[in-house]
Amino acid sequence: MRDTKTKGIWVWGTPVELDINGVKTSVFYLDTEGFESIGKSNVYDDRIFALATVLSSVLIYNLPETIREADISRLSFAVELAEEFYGRVKGQDVAFEPAKLLWLIQRDFLQGKSVQEMANEALQHVPNNDGDRNIDQVNQIRDSLAIMGDNSTAFSLPQPHLLRTKLCDMKDGELDPVYVKKRDQLKELVASIIRPKVVQGRPLNGKEFVAFLEQILEALNKGEIPSTGSLVEVFNKGILERCLKLYSEMMAKLPLPLSEKSLQNVHENSKGEAMKSFDEQHFGRHHAKRSVMQLDEEIEKVHKNFVMANEYQSAKLCEALYSRCEDRMDQLQVLRLPSMAKFNAGFLQCNQSFEHECVGPSKANYELRMMKMMGKSKSSFIKEYNHRLFNWLVAFSLVMVVVGRFIIKFILIEIGAWILFIFLETYTRMFWSAESLYYNPVWHFIVAAWETLVYSPFLDLDRWAIPLGLVAAILVVYWRCYGRRKHGSQWLLPLYKNPKGGTHRPRTD
Numbered sequence: 001m002r003d004t005k006t007k008g009i010w011v012w013g014t015p016v017e018l019d020i021n022g023v024k025t026s027v028f029y030l031d032t033e034g035f036e037s038i039g040k041s042n043v044y045d046d047r048i049f050a051l052a053t054v055l056s057s058v059l060i061y062n063l064p065e066t067i068r069e070a071d072i073s074r075l076s077f078a079v080e081l082a083e084e085f086y087g088r089v090k091g092q093d094v095a096f097e098p099a100k101l102l103w104l105i106q107r108d109f110l111q112g113k114s115v116q117e118m119a120n121e122a123l124q125h126v127p128n129n130d131g132d133r134n135i136d137q138v139n140q141i142r143d144s145l146a147i148m149g150d151n152s153t154a155f156s157l158p159q160p161h162l163l164r165t166k167l168c169d170m171k172d173g174e175l176d177p178v179y180v181k182k183r184d185q186l187k188e189l190v191a192s193i194i195r196p197k198v199v200q201g202r203p204l205n206g207k208e209f210v211a212f213l214e215q216i217l218e219a220l221n222k223g224e225i226p227s228t229g230s231l232v233e234v235f236n237k238g239i240l241e242r243c244l245k246l247y248s249e250m251m252a253k254l255p256l257p258l259s260e261k262s263l264q265n266v267h268e269n270s271k272g273e274a275m276k277s278f279d280e281q282h283f284g285r286h287h288a289k290r291s292v293m294q295l296d297e298e299i300e301k302v303h304k305n306f307v308m309a310n311e312y313q314s315a316k317l318c319e320a321l322y323s324r325c326e327d328r329m330d331q332l333q334v335l336r337l338p339s340m341a342k343f344n345a346g347f348l349q350c351n352q353s354f355e356h357e358c359v360g361p362s363k364a365n366y367e368l369r370m371m372k373m374m375g376k377s378k379s380s381f382i383k384e385y386n387h388r389l390f391n392w393l394v395a396f397s398l399v400m401v402v403v404g405r406f407i408i409k410f411i412l413i414e415i416g417a418w419i420l421f422i423f424l425e426t427y428t429r430m431f432w433s434a435e436s437l438y439y440n441p442v443w444h445f446i447v448a449a450w451e452t453l454v455y456s457p458f459l460d461l462d463r464w465a466i467p468l469g470l471v472a473a474i475l476v477v478y479w480r481c482y483g484r485r486k487h488g489s490q491w492l493l494p495l496y497k498n499p500k501g502g503t504h505r506p507r508t509d
Contacts, residue, residue, distance in 0.1 A: 006033045009052060018191060025196050026206070030056065035074065047220050049074065054216050057197050058190060059099040064106050067122040073138055075101075100193050101152035104186070119154040155189060157182050236291040239281045244298050247274040251306050257314035257360030267303050274299060314360025321358050322366050322373070325350035329377035338388045339455040340447075343381050347374065389450060390424065397421035 015026035032052045035045050053059055063071055103119045123142045128135040160167055160179045172180055196203035199212055250270040254263070278295055282288050328350055332343045354370055397420040404414030 004033060006031050008033055009048060018194065020194060027194055050220055051216060053099060056099045057195050058102060058193055060102045060104050062104050062106060067118060069138055072122060072142065103154040105156040115154040115156040155186055233291060236282050239278060240291055240295050243274040243278040243295060246277055247271060247299050248302055256310050257317055258310060259359050260361050263310055271299050311361050314362040318358040318362045318366040321354050322370060325354060326373055333381055337454045338385050339451060340385060341451050342455040347378060394424050
């Protein structure tokens with residue numbers, strides 16, 4: 001009829017059951033709306049043709065009377081699909097097998113060449129001496145269709161009856177017997193070339209075919225104009241996600257923080273593995289480059305997240321180490337017994353632990369902070385060290401005077417303590433200034449003796465001063481209470497003695 005009756009794509013509701021290579025197969029027949037329907041755009045025609053081309057395992061290209069240039073041009077989409085999906089490396093699964101192309105010439109009344117010869121001739125190069133761009137494009141399509149030559153065939157149907165306007169009302173017995181015979185041959189031909197729809201190496205069942213249809217519709221509706229590029233993107237979408245997941249899993253195994261160089265090396269290795277995996281699995285040739293670029297962009301996004309996470313973990317770790325060293329320096333500033341050796345040991349330990357444990361991009365920044373903080377702490381400690389040591393020695397000499405006089409009653413200790421006190425408080429003030437005292441060899445000797453006594457790798461007197469003091473006090477108390485009663489007052493070193501009369505001598509006024 002003159003008016004378009006088929007709208008969009010019609011599907012024959014009940015599948016036809018055929019036995020194909022011993023396998024029971026359900027065959028659906030699709031009828032598509034013709035080209036250039038009234039009120040429909042070229043984009044609409046492209047979508048209909050593209051969907052039919054992708055879904056079908058046999059594409060019957062229905063042409064009136066002969067093959068024209070415009071008919072070949074309309075096959076550009078099928079050709080692009082062939083170039084993108086069917087030219088895969090041998091041994092790898094294709095996205096979906098190409099539809100077998102059947103050139104069906106209706107109302108064939110022309111004499112001379114057979115329809116197969118006509119189809120082959122239509123695929124021959126057309127001379128283009130004037131360099132017409134449109135002819136070049138059609139010639140490219142011809143070349144691609146020629147490559148698919150093994151995948152196409154031609155068939156013709158004569159006119160069913162001379163009375164065309166009554167065809168819809170006629171029964172088979174009223175039609176031209178030659179037409180009926182050829183029509184039956186066409187049915188047999190179509191049945192012989194039908195194959196199950198194969199996607200990614202395996203035939204589809206009903207549910208899988210519906211999912212495949214939804215996937216194709218998503219691709220064709222993605223842009224204003226349906227393209228093989230959009231199909232390639234859809235088929236590569238799952239592969240892209242798997243490769244991106246592979247990259248993310250490899251990166252997630254990293255124990256952050258890491259140095260920037262180490263992170264970059266792992267990133268490049270992981271990216272190489274993901275790209276290699278994508279290259280082995282992806283579909284499409286020319287348009288696959290866009291999927292590669294998309295994968296590269298997604299990998300870079302994930303990489304940026306890991307870079308930010310690495311910076312955060314690095315800053316967190318280095319801040320903790322910095323705070324620990326800062327607290328340690330504060331503790332060393334207020335030692336009960338000031339010791340330069342202990343301060344230097346703590347200073348060196350902080351530096352070494354920070355240098356070894358702080359890694360990542362934040363290390364350089366925190367190293368500068370550490371240098372400033374450690375420098376200030378050392379300057380402050382040195383500034384207060386001599387003054388605190390001097391005061392400690394004065395206090396120590398007074399304490400030993402009391403201990404030697406009243407507790408132990410050991411005269412040599414008391415004399416030594418008095419000598420130290422007089423030297424510190426009198427001689428140094430009379431003959432040395434505050435500045436020259438700390439540069440005097442005698443003071444250096446005192447400092448060396450103090451450092452040897454207070455701190456060594458085996459004994460930290462600052463830590464053990466209180467426990468040792470308690471032990472000494474207990475020993476003194478024990479000696480005072482029990483030792484003298486049991487052993488008397490005989491000592492190797494001189495102690496304070498009672499007068500000759502003893503304790504029972506009467507006192508005078």
